[in-house]
Amino acid sequence: MKLVGNILWVMAYELRSILRSLPVLLVMGGGVFLYGLLYNYMYSPNVLRDVPVVVVDQSRTSLSRHYLRLLDATPQVSVHQHSADMYEALQYMKRGDVYGILYLPADFDERVGRGEEAVFLTHNTTMTFLYDAALQEASSSALLALNDVVRPRQLVFLNPNAVPSIVATRGMGVQGVAMFNSLGGYADYLIPGVLMVILFQTLLMVISMRCGREAELQMRPLLPFENSGLWGRGSVAIVVGKALVYVGLYSLFSVFLLGLLPLVFDLPHLADAWLLVQILIPYLLGTAFFGLACSPFFKDSDSPLLLIAFFSVGLLFLSGISYPLELMPWPWRVLHCLLPAPVGVLAFVKANSMGASLVDIQGEWLLLWLQCVVYFCLACLFYKKTGCN
Numbered sequence: 138m139k140l141v142g143n144i145l146w147v148m149a150y151e152l153r154s155i156l157r158s159l160p161v162l163l164v165m166g167g168g169v170f171l172y173g174l175l176y177n178y179m180y181s182p183n184v185l186r187d188v189p190v191v192v193v194d195q196s197r198t199s200l201s202r203h204y205l206r207l208l209d210a211t212p213q214v215s216v217h218q219h220s221a222d223m224y225e226a227l228q229y230m231k232r233g234d235v236y237g238i239l240y241l242p243a244d245f246d247e248r249v250g251r252g253e254e255a256v257f258l259t260h261n262t263t264m265t266f267l268y269d270a271a272l273q274e275a276s277s278s279a280l281l282a283l284n285d286v287v288r289p290r291q292l293v294f295l296n297p298n299a300v301p302s303i304v305a306t307r308g309m310g311v312q313g314v315a316m317f318n319s320l321g322g323y324a325d326y327l328i329p330g331v332l333m334v335i336l337f338q339t340l341l342m343v344i345s346m347r348c349g350r351e352a353e354l355q356m357r358p359l360l361p362f363e364n365s366g367l368w369g370r371g372s373v374a375i376v377v378g379k380a381l382v383y384v385g386l387y388s389l390f391s392v393f394l395l396g397l398l399p400l401v402f403d404l405p406h407l408a409d410a411w412l413l414v415q416i417l418i419p420y421l422l423g424t425a426f427f428g429l430a431c432s433p434f435f436k437d438s439d440s441p442l443l444l445i446a447f448f449s450v451g452l453l454f455l456s457g458i459s460y461p462l463e464l465m466p467w468p469w470r471v472l473h474c475l476l477p478a479p480v481g482v483l484a485f486v487k488a489n490s491m492g493a494s495l496v497d498i499q500g501e502w503l504l505l506w507l508q509c510v511v512y513f514c515l516a517c518l519f520y521k522k523t524g525c526n
Contacts, residue, residue, distance in 0.1 A: 143371055147378025154347065155382070160438070161346050168339035169390045176331050177402045183322035185271045189217035190237040191226045196245035200287070207282045208239065213275035223260075230262060237261045237272040249287055255280065267323060326458075328404055329490050330482045332394045334452050337424050337478035340387055344379075344428030345441035352436050372521035376513060380425040387421050395489075408488040412495060416484050419505035423477040426512035432519055456482035480504050 155161050192208075194201050209216040217235050220226040226238045238260040249255050259276060261269040395413060399406040408416075435441055453459055455472060456479040462470060473479045484501035487493040495502065 140374055143374035144378045144381070147371075147375050148382050151347070151379050151382045155343070155386075158346070158350070161343055164339060164342050164346065164442075165386070165390075168342065169335065169394065172335050172339070173332060173394050173398055176328060176335075177324070177398055177404075180267060180324040180328060181402055182267050183324040183403075185267050186212055187215040188213060188237060188268055188271045189235045190214050190239055190272060191218045191220050191229045191235045192216055193220050193223055193226050193238060193240045195243040196241045198246040200246045200249060200283075201241050203286070204241070204245075204279055204283050205239075207279035208275055211275040211278055213271040213278075226260075230260075236268045239272070239276060270323065324402065325405055325490070327453075328402070329399070329486055330453055330456060330458050331449070332398065333420070333482045333485045334449055334478055335394060336387060336391060336421070337452065337481070338448065339390075340383060340421070340424050341428045342442055344383065344425065345431070345435045346438045347379075348429070348432040349435040349438035349441060352432075353438065372517045372519075375520050376426070376429055376516045379429060380422060380513075383425040383428075384418075384421045388417065391417055391421070395485075399489075405490040407490065407492040408485075412488055413485075415495060416481065416488060416498070416502065416505075419502065419509050420477055420481040420484075423481075423505050423508040423512060426509055426516050427477055429516035430512045430519060432516070452476070452478045453482065455479035456486075458482065458486050474504060475508075477505060477508055480508070 155165075192205055194205065205216060208214065214237065218226075218229055220229065223238070223240060226235075226240075229235045230238060240258040240260070242256055242258075245255055245257070257276065257280075259269075259272050261272055391413075395417075396410075398404065455469060455476065456462075457465075457473065462473060462483075465473070480501050484498045484505070487498050487501070488495075
């Protein structure tokens, strides 16, 4: 009963401290709601088709015109206008008539004729990164198609002894099939993993700010009941009480991030609610225990924010959704297993985007629970060592 009383007291103490801290509330509200909405609005078009672009063709040759016809035939962009120079093209972009500019230099045909690498420049609006991706993909695809037409003419630049072997070699056919992103959309591929990273990052920020503030004041919660042994000093009560508050708050935020936003922005949501709960319980608990176990490194409430905020790309990389986990060097695979975010992201994407069941993600699910046990013990040892009562 004393342990339960201490846990309830710590929960009330921690919740009261969070509600009284404006910086913590700003991180929680801004990080979860604004960060989640911002990412979805940035990639809300998902798949762009026929993005209007303006072309500045300084070459004015049959080869450059052939390249532009290939560019216009791609599904990503549509040649809306031709301009005499970059100044005129920029005016089209400023008026919002086009979202990108393709510039072909005067020596485009000459460089190709000499067997050199062709050069072209692209300029895009920053309204969304998808416009840049569309123009880059379309220009590269058109250049590859042009290369298939021009390449046979470049045999004159090769060693005559090498020509027969090159001609006899069959080309390699490459076909890519997106297993859980049939439309090729950037939002369908990226945003589900980002939403899980947002939960991890903001929760870790909140814990670091609270622990850093306690370190600045050199204080710990003064528990109302005394105990003995491991329970003495209130280490277990403090760790469990704090973790339950964080998990409770972020369970509500998860409904917004993982339940509402996928419906509003038409993101993949194949997993049922019970499966998501089974993933989120060890994920949030593991993140909370991980943050509390890292408490000795939080000496103030500000500096951790500068470090944690830049982990998004690294965490997505470690998850294995952007680069195969099997091809990573072993130190990165070890780091994948040590952090809750990469494991949780991989489990969530498998369940929510690929339709996997709990049996299919059993390895990630058990690893999350193992992280909970390990980081819970480390957090208790830290609070026992520092003295809490």
